[in-house]
Amino acid sequence: MSLTWFGSLLETRCRLKSVDQSVDVLPAEDSAETPGDPRARPSTLLISETFVSRQGEGQLTGTNSVFIRTSGCNLRCWFCDTPYASWKPEGAPQTIESLLNLVADSEANHVVLTGGEPLIAKGIVGLTDRLRAAGNHVTIETAGTVDPGVRCDLLSLSPKLRASTPDEKEHPRWAKLHSERRLPIDTMKQLIRSADATQVKFVVDSAEELAEIDEVVGQLGVDADLVWLMPQGISVEQLDAVRPWLEPMAESRGYRYCDRMQIRWYGNRRGT
Numbered sequence: 001m002s003l004t005w006f007g008s009l010l011e012t013r014c015r016l017k018s019v020d021q022s023v024d025v026l027p028a029e030d031s032a033e034t035p036g037d038p039r040a041r042p043s044t045l046l047i048s049e050t051f052v053s054r055q056g057e058g059q060l061t062g063t064n065s066v067f068i069r070t071s072g073c074n075l076r077c078w079f080c081d082t083p084y085a086s087w088k089p090e091g092a093p094q095t096i097e098s099l100l101n102l103v104a105d106s107e108a109n110h111v112v113l114t115g116g117e118p119l120i121a122k123g124i125v126g127l128t129d130r131l132r133a134a135g136n137h138v139t140i141e142t143a144g145t146v147d148p149g150v151r152c153d154l155l156s157l158s159p160k161l162r163a164s165t166p167d168e169k170e171h172p173r174w175a176k177l178h179s180e181r182r183l184p185i186d187t188m189k190q191l192i193r194s195a196d197a198t199q200v201k202f203v204v205d206s207a208e209e210l211a212e213i214d215e216v217v218g219q220l221g222v223d224a225d226l227v228w229l230m231p232q233g234i235s236v237e238q239l240d241a242v243r244p245w246l247e248p249m250a251e252s253r254g255y256r257y258c259d260r261m262q263i264r265w266y267g268n269r270r271g272t
């Protein structure tokens with residue numbers, strides 16, 4: 001293990017440790033790539049897991065893809081199905097080079113950058129640019145709360161609704177931060193403008209959220225056929241309990257119903 005690598009690992013761990021228990025992650029402006037800056041160290045990203053799987057959600061469902069999951073998030077959805085990359089972020093720093101090699105060695109040429117929140121990860125702009133320059137199709141799964149200046153093939157934007165906020169009594173600090181950060185419409189519109197294509201994927205836990213969804217769709221100014229309604233759930237039973245009412249509600253608005261095929265194929269398991 002080289003000293004610089006160990007130094008940066010230590011620094012990363014210290015930085016993560018120096019923040020109070022619920023680890024916050026630097027906002028994108030502190031972690032975005034600084035291309036051309038001679039002092040810039042080779043960028044590393046805190047990676048929770050990488051794996052090859054079929055895309056389970058949205059318009060590319062079934063597409064064999066390399067998933068790169070960054071660790072750390074600036075929101076705290078109570079329902080997050082990936083707490084090991086958000087609520088209690090785990091992972092190790094990986095260089096852009098190592099991630100590029102991983103993708104080059106795989107059979108897939110679709111890459112899904114996800115998290116945690118990938119857009120606050122240091123080096124995400126450099127990684128996305130380099131993956132695309134190498135001929136890969138890059139989907140970014142994001143809550144769309146920050147824009148580090150990224151350009152991707154498919155923006156899979158999942159705006160977090162009021163009901164995603166964690167319990168105020170249990171998590172007073174995160175309930176406040178989450179509410180303040182979750183829905184920057186102008187940032188989301190900027191991300192949509194910069195992307196080659198967009199799908200807007202809402203996690204729906206109850207029918208009462210449809211009014212807010214319609215409002216956000218209007219504010220974003222996206223066509224109904226770009227909107228996907230996805231049940232909140234991490235088991236086949238939970239998904240099947242929601243589908244009977246959610247699918248017709250989606251169709252009546254010209255939206256699409258979004259299944260979570262990875263749950264059906266593999267269960268809610270890491271690395272799938």
Ligand SMILES: C[S@@+](CC[C@H](N)C(=O)[O-])C[C@H]1O[C@@H](n2cnc3c(N)ncnc32)[C@H](O)[C@@H]1O
Pocket residue numbers: 073079080081082114115116117118141142143144157158201203230231232233234
């Ligand atoms: C773990 S998130 C990571 C990317 C980004 N932070 C975001 O929220 O879009 C990946 C996807 O899973 C969705 N998701 C997370 N937990 C879920 C749950 N319990 N039920 C349904 N979808 C969920 C998110 O909305 C997002 O579309």
Ligand SMILES: Nc1nc2[nH]cc(C(=O)O)c2c(=O)[nH]1
Pocket residue numbers: 053054055056057082114115141262272
């Ligand atoms: N197979 C599979 N498809 C996915 N689509 C979005 C995912 C995510 O966690 O962002 C995901 C995931 O974790 N696994």
Ligand code: SF4
Pocket residue numbers: 073074075076077079080081082085086087115116117143160
């Ligand atoms: S924004 Fe995404 S990663 Fe972060 S807590 Fe919500 S679902 Fe999890």
Ligand SMILES: [Mg+2]
Pocket residue numbers: 081082
């Ligand atoms: Mg997932």
